[in-house]
Amino acid sequence: MRGKDNRLPNPITRGFLGVIGNEKRQSISIPLFAILLSLVAASIVILLLGKNPLTAITSFLQGSGILPKPDYAAKKSILTDFMSMINMWTPMIFAALAVAVALKTGLFNIGVSGQMLVAGFVATITVGYSNLPAAIAMPLVLVIGLVCGGAVGALIGWLKHKFNINEVVTSIMLNYIFQYVTSYFINSYYVNPVSRQSQPISQAARLTLVDVNIASLGLKMDIPLAFLLTIPVAILVLFLLNRTRLGYELKIVGLNQKAAKYAGIKVGRSMVSSMAISGALAGLAGVTLYLGYYNSIQPRVLTSVGFDSIAVCLLGNSHPIGILFSSLLISIISKGSNYMSSIMGVPQEIAQVITGLILLFSACGAYIRFRVAQAREDFPGKKLKPRAQKVKEGGDEA
Amino acid sequence: MNTVIIDGLAFAIPLFIIAIGGIYSERSGVTNLALEGFLGFGAFFGAAAVMVLTGGNLAGIEIPMFFAALAFAMIGGALFAMLHALLCVPFKANQVISGVVINILATALTAFFTSQINTYLLGKPTNKFVLGICERFTVPVISKIPVLGAFFTDVYYFIPIIIVVALFMTYMLYKSRFGLRLRACGDNPHAVDAAGGNVSRTRFIAVMISGALSGLGGICFAYSISSSFSPSIYAGYGFLAIAALIFGNWKIGPTLAACLFFGFARSGGHQLTQTLSLPSAFQDVISILPYVLTLLLLVFFSSTNRAPRALGEIYDKGKR
Known part of the structure; x- marks a missing residue:
């Protein structure tokens, strides 16, 4: 999966640059990256509520008819x-x-x-x-x-x-x-x-x-x-x-x-x-x-x-x-969100929060693009690390 | 007549402080459509702080808690505004879009946290914090003057507070070194940079000030119009403030006039339906009065309107 490697702790700047791709591909890969980040942030919120984020995501898909419900x-x-x-x-x-x-x-x-x-x-x-x-x-x-x-x-x-x-x-x-x-x-x-x-x-x-x-x-x-x-x-x-x-x-x-x-x-x-x-x-x-x-x-x-x-x-x-x-x-x-809320026992408003987070991270798209271009110029190497941290900061803020 | 002035003022003055917040942000060059979110989140933060401090039981300590709520609303608004500042200044996001996203996020977060806090505090997930109405006072002698006296009758406590804050903010924007820098950031950021100023920092602070002032305005709406914090706070007052400040040509004085105009047109309309004892549906027709009048006035006045020159532009040091 695209971006799965981003979550690995240490390395992968080069891999990340490869995944994000050239400017043409960035128009797709950067929104996807933003969605991924927001899902991570949302998962943290759901974890804090003491629930399993994976079940939450599946129940979103089940509630909207992408995956089958149990009955x-x-x-x-x-x-x-x-x-x-x-x-x-x-x-x-x-x-x-x-x-x-x-x-x-x-x-x-x-x-x-x-x-x-x-x-x-x-x-x-x-x-x-x-x-x-x-x-x-x-x-x-x-x-x-x-x-x-x-x-x-x-x-x-x-x-x-x-x-x-x-x-x-x-x-x-x-x-x-x-x-x-x-x-x-x-x-x-x-x-x-x-x-x-x-x-x-x-x-x-x-x-x-x-x-x-x-x-x-x-x-x-x-x-x-x-x-x-x-x-x-x-x-x-x-x-x-x-x-x-x-x-x-x-x-x-x-x-x-x-x-x-x-x-x-x-x-x-x-x-x-x-x-x-x-x-x-x-x-x-x-x-x-x-x-x-x-x-x-x-x-x-x-x-x-x-x-x-x-x-x-x-x-x-x-x-x-x-x-x-x-x-x-x-x-x-x-x-x-309706089905998710009834399955998980979390308030329905969390769906709105997730939407907000997705949009928030996608608003940072221009910044990610800018940092990727910079990192590429500097030679794919050490420079990318601060970028990843910066994005995290935005997430904590939310 | 007196009711028109009293209610009009109670609406116009909080709107005015929100609009000043907008002016600070926009004069520094950061488009701010997030006022709606700021005022909502600020009001939420103030109300939530009071709820947490008192455990949901306000009886007997309404007045000190009211002041606490104002303070916390300003803090909450400023903290939340950091998000907009972060997106717009270092992250170079599109400012319009950031504003819209912040509004969506504010609505979602406040609704979510309100029900969470209420679950822990009161045991039921309601969507509002009941605050009660702000106390009022009447100035003894002056209030006896016909017409003008109405400005000093049944005044909400928050009105003098806001006026003091507004005066201070006006002074700061037009007379202080920081204000000069701030206005320059909105018109010619490169000049500020050349003169040794820090454009990013000034803009960041400006957006935070904008959040603090909006939070103040928001909590005042919560204490007057709805007597509680609930999602109904997102009734578009932030957008109205934006309209007021554009109407006021990004200047504080004319913006005050625009806000007073909105307030009095609004309360005048209410009064009109009551005195003529029209059916309640007519209330809606009267309610469009401020907006229609604004549009008409704009037709005549907006050809001279001039936005700050660098408004909405991301500051790029290398650009000529």
Whole structure:
């Protein structure tokens, strides 16, 4: 296994350098190294609680349907758990892609949660409460998500371009505004008196088929249809960024605004379109969350998916394919936390702590890269030792 | 009218000290989106310290424990801020991302430790420490003045404390040698280096100060709005403080104005729904007032806004 040798006490600087690899490989090996470090740190926490860390890790995987549990309730199996994990994974992918597109243009979209809420809310009250058949309702939900999210994103970009309003402030303000406005409408018109949430949407509009009976397997499971879109959309984003003129302009604006302007790129237009694309992706995340994973909206609450996605995007190196994997990891941890907590008797919050640690170590990725480059320059030898210690320090701090 | 001023002040002043924390960090060149996490962790540390010191029984010693909580919140905030400082300064991590990660970690850690501490202390894993409401005082004569007197009526104990701290921090930022260095680090770190200053150390300290001040603001929110420490402390006040300081153009005076504006717009909205006896759902519509007004004002004022020049840049000695 990669990195297993890192844990050996003494030697291995050279081996470590070999494993981390050249710059191209580092984009994969360094996040993996960060994950490994965080697992070690999490294991220490679990050990301190007096439990076996290996059991904890297996139970995370069991809870999210990667490994089989010892026994299942009727009509449930590993596939049921896996599908329900995918159901949670889907919005995370779109949200992280949204952050990535904006980040490539040097913009920071902290308003993903708000954009998700708007898209989910509009789709809920228009299509969700209508009687449209599924074949029309589902595509319509997706389109509404794209349009609403995109419009909000474009507004943020336009305010930045036209009035020089920092996009972080606009996004934060809009997050609050959406949160309260949707809450007003839900509480006044669409509230379900029992659950205190919005009325559940019609089954036809829901992007996840719930409790489908599969007779041939004798199973009941959720089928998240929107997941089929995630991989094509990720590839589309990759294509947009790497193979199109628009994507090229977005990246140049992100790298150096002045140079972009000098080269004749319309910086303002790039920022608006980048935020519009980012918002549209966030809108997709919103409809897959509120009209897929859930079927109602809780008023006055912004989902944490939008904020977690920022870190997921980083863990995936802001690369669409990397994001697929990093969001999978985070989904496994959050989905498996329930089962882990019941098996181990540790509080469920530990899952959040582990997620936090993974993200913390991956934030140090640039530093690891820097030290590796330095050690390589100095000749693979003694110099690497302090690096390993430094990283440990970060871990103790956490 | 009096309630508007009293409640507005009780919200604006803690927000202001958090925003000053943000100004310290950002003027030194370190982007700080972690204020939310700092204030939460600081409040947690203060509340947890009080719980551990008293064993969960606060009766009779609320006031000394309140001061202890303030002190511990500042210490906790500063310690937690070291993590952000460590990532941003020596580890050269992306500062925006570090901030977001710190927020996630703060939410997770405080929730985890709160339930652990409660399990040991009270025997049940609840997610909050009950602190009670901070005491208030009324200045005898001045409070009789119409309108202005409201500023001296039912004042929370923490308000004068924060004002003193804020004055001191303002003095330090604008008049002291350290403050000058700090501001230079945010605009031209190479000049500081050339003049014999230590950019990394200044930035590290600035982020820690930011954590301490946010912790102070956080514990004050815990003692006023919710009368307890619970995950509801993460209600976005840190982000609001960031908005206030950007609105205030990274200067302390205008930031105070922005915070007061937020506070009064907020309490004014509450008051409005009550006097008009509107249905409670209208509360939500009124609540957007501060945010909509901010956006509108920004449309007119932000063309002159200028962030510290080296904000968010990792200091690289070798770069020209």
